[in-house]
Amino acid sequence: MIFLKQQKKIAKSIISTLLLSSIFTSCESELDNELTTLSGIDTQQKILTRKEINQFIFETTESNQTSFDWNMASQDILWSAIIHSNNEVMIGYKKEEWNNIDVRNYIFENSQDKNGNVEILNIKKDLIHTLQEGIENKTNKEEIIIEENDRLLSFTIKIFNIETLRSIATSSTIRYIEPMYDLYQEANNHNSISKDNGNLGCGSDNPRYDLRRNYDYVDLSPGGKMGWNFKYHKIKETWDWGGISSKGNGKGIGIAILDTGLSHRQGQLTDGFSQGNEYMFNEGLVQNRTIKFSDKYGSNGSNPIDECGHGTALSGVIASPRAKYGIHGVAYGCNLYNYRANSDVFINGTKDITAVANSFIAAANTSNVRIISMSMGSVTRSSRIADAIVYAYRKGKLIFAAAGTTKFGSFISGQYPNLPNIVFPANMTEYNGDVVYGVTGIRTNYTACNDCVKGKNVDFAVVMEQLNGTQALATGKGGLYATTIGGSSVATATMAGIAALVWGKNTALPRADVVLALKQKSDYPFRTNPIFGYGKVNALEAYKYFDLFGGF
Incomplete structure (x- = not known):
């Protein structure tokens, strides 16, 4: 672990305003994600308020221009966050020498x-046993385990006391300890703002009857609408x-697509599921397509559900058929695999993290999936999700994720009107x-x-808003x-759909060739734009990129 100048500046700010005696640390690198040492914790320390914890999180993200990692937290902030997390923590483990x-x-x-590796399973059992030692009641010992993911x-x-x-x-044998800290709960009290009622990103479900031809959309044969x-x-x-x-x-x-699900009422995408067919999805110019749904967040299994509307809207942007009705998806010939991984767009807490990680693993293990699109995010980094994403990447998947919305800050107790950094x-x-x-x-x-959100880790930009705000x-x-x-x-x-257009030219291509074409036929092929990366992609030129070399 090393001391960073940025962390020292944040420490001075927090100390002066919150009277903390903290030393802020950061990991040497993302791939050496070791836990901050807690040996000096004072059992009588002050429990910080949510407002104080949130201030540290946002000042750290603003200083580092990246998402918050709990390894950046001081000793008192980490324990305070655990207290405010209903004592829930996610723990990662490993062999000692790894x-x-x-x-x-x-x-x-x-x-x-x-079955798992016996040595690894024993390490987990030993850790759980240590965590249970301070609890006398057998029932309580069993109840402290919320969930387990041996694969990850x-x-x-x-965890109920600091000594534990x-x-x-x-x-x-510990990789990380991450409090399941709820950024939605109001500062200075324990009254939770219901995540499901927060409607973060939800509401994209009402039909628009005021759309204007050749402005909001373009008519195309055999019917339906193409995005402006x-x-x-x-x-x-x-x-x-x-x-x-x-x-x-x-x-x-x-x-x-990993999102809030798929509405059973959207005819372009789901009508026919109950009869075991997908006739409306295949009614367009491209036949024999596959559409599948899996609920990793709830208990609906393969029965489509989307109480938010966000996942349904984006599924249509990607894959709705080119037919006589509705809108045309960017990749209207693709196969669609919809994973319900959340109830809204903000990844927060055990249930969200578990569902998102499991969705990435499921998509990674589906051989027909080439591209993964996720328009959800979090201010805080999750090591379990990061592990699942790396797994999917190593399985050859091309992964796109949303840079985020500046509104994330105002969602959190209204303390921060804007979130300046990619999530x-x-x-x-x-x-x-x-x-x-x-x-x-x-x-x-x-x-x-x-x-x-714009910034140094943005890779691509897509036109999706007119100057008057039309979306x-x-x-x-x-x-x-x-x-x-x-x-x-x-x-x-939209970007995931564009990548599918390019890859569809030759499905035998490796991911690297598709990525190369997208980058080289962008507005900034050498990634020289400081806030938009490679910028806007020309799908046609990317599609034709290797023609000069004998066929792409």
């Missing part, structure tokens, strides 16, 4: 081992070049930043959209009428 790379190698190489070498458990935490914090913004990325030209029912539309490419996991930098590509939205004049077309939760959706969410879904 570093983070060894752990991820094990996860990748042993993902199908249902982690579990969630309750100290007993494992210095263990060489497609022209900025040459999407229709790519369809035409490849043949509207053959290549150039994502045919043969599987796209997994997790779009800001992951493993594998030279290629593990995840962060996407943001821009206006027609190449400025960030109203709520879109991109999407599918609503019900019926065949179009609606609109904005932010980096729709930009990410």
